[in-house]
Amino acid sequence: MRVELRLHGGLRELLPAAARGRGELELVPGAAVADLLAQLGVQRKVVVACNDAEVPATHALQDGDKIAIFSAVSGGQI
Amino acid sequence: MPYGYTGKILHVDLTTGKMHVEQPLPDFYRRYMGGSAMGMHYLLRDMRAGTDPLGADNVLALFNGLLTGTAISGQSRMTAVAKSPLTGCIGDSQGGGFFPAELKFAGFDGIVLRGQSPRPVYLWIKDGEFELRDASHLWGRITGDVEDTLHAELDDKRVEVLQIGPAGENLVRYAAIMSMSNRANGRTGLGAVMGSKKLKAIAVRGTHKPEVADKASLLELTKWGAKTVPASDVAGLGKYGTAEVVSGQHRAGGLPTRNFNSGSFDDWEKIDGTTLYDTRLKGAENGQQDRFGRDTCYSCAVRCKRVSEVAEGPYKTEHRYGGPEYETLATFGSYCAIDDLDAIIRANALCNMYGMDTISCGATIAWAMECFEKGRIGLEDTGGLTLRFGDAAMMVKLTEMIGKREGFGALLAEGSARAAAIIGRGTDEFLITSKGQEAPAHMPQVKRSLALVYAANPFGADHQSHEHDPSYESYPVRMAQIGLDKPQEKLALNEEIVRYAMVTQHLYSALDSINVCQFVFGPAWQLYDTEQLAQAASAVTGWPITVPELLEVGERRLNMLRAFNAREGIGRESDTLPKKFMKPLSGGTSDGYMIDSNQFEAALDTYYRLCEWDAVTGYPTPAKLNSLGLGWLVVNGKPAAAKGASDRSTAAKKAGAKKQAVKKPIAKKVAAKKPALKTPVAKKPIAKAKTAAKPKPAVRKRAAQAKAVAKRRPAAKKTATKSKPAARKR
Numbered sequence: 001m002r003v004e005l006r007l008h009g010g011l012r013e014l015l016p017a018a019a020r021g022r023g024e025l026e027l028v029p030g031a032a033v034a035d036l037l038a039q040l041g042v043q044r045k046v047v048v049a050c051n052d053a054e055v056p057a058t059h060a061l062q063d064g065d066k067i068a069i070f071s072a073v074s075g076g077q078i
Numbered sequence: 079m080p081y082g083y084t085g086k087i088l089h090v091d092l093t094t095g096k097m098h099v100e101q102p103l104p105d106f107y108r109r110y111m112g113g114s115a116m117g118m119h120y121l122l123r124d125m126r127a128g129t130d131p132l133g134a135d136n137v138l139a140l141f142n143g144l145l146t147g148t149a150i151s152g153q154s155r156m157t158a159v160a161k162s163p164l165t166g167c168i169g170d171s172q173g174g175g176f177f178p179a180e181l182k183f184a185g186f187d188g189i190v191l192r193g194q195s196p197r198p199v200y201l202w203i204k205d206g207e208f209e210l211r212d213a214s215h216l217w218g219r220i221t222g223d224v225e226d227t228l229h230a231e232l233d234d235k236r237v238e239v240l241q242i243g244p245a246g247e248n249l250v251r252y253a254a255i256m257s258m259s260n261r262a263n264g265r266t267g268l269g270a271v272m273g274s275k276k277l278k279a280i281a282v283r284g285t286h287k288p289e290v291a292d293k294a295s296l297l298e299l300t301k302w303g304a305k306t307v308p309a310s311d312v313a314g315l316g317k318y319g320t321a322e323v324v325s326g327q328h329r330a331g332g333l334p335t336r337n338f339n340s341g342s343f344d345d346w347e348k349i350d351g352t353t354l355y356d357t358r359l360k361g362a363e364n365g366q367q368d369r370f371g372r373d374t375c376y377s378c379a380v381r382c383k384r385v386s387e388v389a390e391g392p393y394k395t396e397h398r399y400g401g402p403e404y405e406t407l408a409t410f411g412s413y414c415a416i417d418d419l420d421a422i423i424r425a426n427a428l429c430n431m432y433g434m435d436t437i438s439c440g441a442t443i444a445w446a447m448e449c450f451e452k453g454r455i456g457l458e459d460t461g462g463l464t465l466r467f468g469d470a471a472m473m474v475k476l477t478e479m480i481g482k483r484e485g486f487g488a489l490l491a492e493g494s495a496r497a498a499a500i501i502g503r504g505t506d507e508f509l510i511t512s513k514g515q516e517a518p519a520h521m522p523q524v525k526r527s528l529a530l531v532y533a534a535n536p537f538g539a540d541h542q543s544h545e546h547d548p549s550y551e552s553y554p555v556r557m558a559q560i561g562l563d564k565p566q567e568k569l570a571l572n573e574e575i576v577r578y579a580m581v582t583q584h585l586y587s588a589l590d591s592i593n594v595c596q597f598v599f600g601p602a603w604q605l606y607d608t609e610q611l612a613q614a615a616s617a618v619t620g621w622p623i624t625v626p627e628l629l630e631v632g633e634r635r636l637n638m639l640r641a642f643n644a645r646e647g648i649g650r651e652s653d654t655l656p657k658k659f660m661k662p663l664s665g666g667t668s669d670g671y672m673i674d675s676n677q678f679e680a681a682l683d684t685y686y687r688l689c690e691w692d693a694v695t696g697y698p699t700p701a702k703l704n705s706l707g708l709g710w711l712v713v714n715g716k717p718a719a720a721k722g723a724s725d726r727s728t729a730a731k732k733a734g735a736k737k738q739a740v741k742k743p744i745a746k747k748v749a750a751k752k753p754a755l756k757t758p759v760a761k762k763p764i765a766k767a768k769t770a771a772k773p774k775p776a777v778r779k780r781a782a783q784a785k786a787v788a789k790r791r792p793a794a795k796k797t798a799t800k801s802k803p804a805a806r807k808r
């Protein structure tokens with residue numbers, strides 16, 4: 001199955017520069033958010049929205065889902 | 079003299095022009111370490127309670143830090159402290175760039191400024207020598223022009239210039255102290271203090287690097303940091319700047335919008351850090367922004383500063399004025415419902431030209447927009463200007479009017495809290511201030527520990543005084559280094575979150591005293607963790623500095639700030655939040671979020687108990703002050719006023735503080751003896767001038783006039799002390 005991706009902030013570095021954080025990803029059927037993050041190589045703490053609703057790492061993905069990933073906002077100015 | 083420091087502090091009396099160098103003993107350095115704590119020593123020792131922040135008796139102390147001038151990332155920082163003209167409380171603000179390191183190379187750990195010059199002057203420091211010079215030709219001029227003029231006049235482009243812009247001269251209550259024309263000691267209005275002293279600038283040039291006790295260990299840490307940046311959690315900060323967080327803040331419902339009525343801004347993508355990077359950083363047109371569009375502070379591998387430009391149009395802006403930080407994108411952007419990136423870049427540049435805090439400036443404009451839209455102010459108040467959220471042109475116009483104190487801008491230059499008090503008509507309902515300082519772009523409704531810290535922070539609402547809530551859960555290993563191992567649920571404001579706020583506040587307070595960048599050193603996402611900070615501090619000084627000692631330094635400084643307020647009679651009654659934060663937010667993922675006032679008051683009670691402060695007054699207790707080696711601040715069981723405390727400090731007055739507060743346990747004075755600087759123009763210190771010139775109005779001085787002044791100027795007095803032994807060139 002394929003999901004549509006939007007990686008925000010510094011996370012867009014995980015995709016080719018020209019993509020500017022947008023792309024698609026092929027996943028095995030039944031993959032969860034955690035699998036997607038592992039496949040992308042996400043190591044920092046992030047917030048994941050699936051079809052605009054925040055979801056946990058265990059959330060099972062569906063073909064055609066629109067996934068947005070944000071850096072978790074931390075302290076100071078970051 | 080301890081390793082890492084120059085061992086010298088320059089004292090300047092701007093009224094008389096007298097200057098001397100103090101050489102404190104090592105114990106002084108170990109106790110305060112630098113920055114804010116060191117500056118506070120002089121404020122508490124020498125200032126009267128009830129001092130007019132814009133009067134001659136205010137003391138403005140500028141201190142760099144323990145690591146400043148070494149090669150490790152994040153060390154070139156300087157803290158300014160003085161009584162704040164914005165809040166009437168203690169004022170405190172940090173800035174970076176190259177000036178702090180240059181000041182150390184020039185031979186000083188800090189500068190303590192007193193008095194008020196009869197006419198505009200600047201202070202010129204070169205390798206341990208110093209003099210005051212006439213600055214009439216600089217008065218009224220914007221930062222870039224002043225920097226260029228001083229570089230030409232001193233015939234050295236490597237001179238670092240710390241200065242005020244016209245806003246500081248015009249006593250805008252949130253005027254900043256600027257360097258590089260784009261770095262700011264922005265908060266609490268200390269640029270106005272410098273302006274009230276008629277000190278236009280401090281120019282420094284030095285060639286003496288600090289001596290380090292354990293060079294090998296420091297080098298190892300330095301190399302580790304530089305190598306680790308790309309794989310660290312500050313990689314995105316380096317590439318996209320603080321603006322990287324716009325998207326995450328919006329998603330979390332924490333991007334203040336329409337003067338804090340909402341935490342979601344529909345047009346956030348137009349002001350996001352990636353948009354700024356792709357379209358407006360210098361070099362973006364040919365993909366060269368990593369080379370030309372990012373700037374740094376002295377020897378920092380993170381390179382998070384923005385260099386933005388707008389090539390054409392009404393908001394045309396040259397790149398020397400830097401680029402907007404996250405806070406600036408929010409205050410001039412989402413606070414005002416403005417999505418025009420060029421207008422925000424222009425407003426940011428205007429703040430840097432005129433020398434103003436972008437947070438208070440943008441937030442004050444947003445407050446005025448809401449007042450106008452809701453009918454609390456009208457055309458008769460604004461001088462015929464119509465204010466609406468989303469009006470980018472008006473926002474830019476108001477920014478310049480504030481810097482010049484023109485028309486309605488003169489009222490906004492007072493800050494929103496004072497302006498609301500002047501206007502009345504319920505305009506205070508729309509304030510977002512604590513202790514009179516406008517809230518930065520992090521929302522207490524979404525990160526609850528901010529409710530406590532915004533209210534209780536001695537210098538008003540501030541987002542860089544502790545670690546924000548999400549880090550507790552996200553960085554368990556690093557948090558354990560400072561004894562925090564019980565992360566709580568989102569939106570909690572219970573005892574453990576209060577403890578988290580206090581402990582991380584102590585650490586951040588230490589960061590502002592050791593004086594390091596909070597993006598590079600800290601307890602969570604930063605490049606170096608707390609143990610590495612202790613290692614770096616130990617390597618530089620040769621002292622075995624531990625994490626508990628760092629926390630104690632931070633706690634000492636926090637108590638000094640609170641003690642300053644206490645002697646002004648400012649305590650718990652000022653630890654409040656704006657009413658607006660107790661009302662539900664609307665829209666986005668934080669829809670309905672608000673602060674519960676009972677929960678907030680309970681958190682304050684817990685906080686005072688954990689801080690060991692008086693629960694009723696909010697003042698540090700004598701026992702607490704004694705335990706931190708601050709017994710000299712206690713008289714008759716209360717935080718004492720300094721010498722000559724006025725009637726406004728009842729606590730201090732009753733305490734009869736005179737005798738104790740003037741005690742200087744650990745400093746010795748050294749008479750200045752050094753020969754004069756050999757400079758092309760100065761022949762005599764301005765301080766010796768017999769006739770006091772009238773302050774110049776805020777207009778630019780022509781080059782010819784400047785030359786004439788330079789010619790008239792007689793030779794400099796030779797007042798410097800012995801300089802440090804020669805060191806490597808910069």
Ligand code: SF4
Nearest residue numbers: 152375378380382595
């Ligand atoms: S991280 Fe940024 S602000 Fe901090 S020292 Fe480095 S360049 Fe300066």
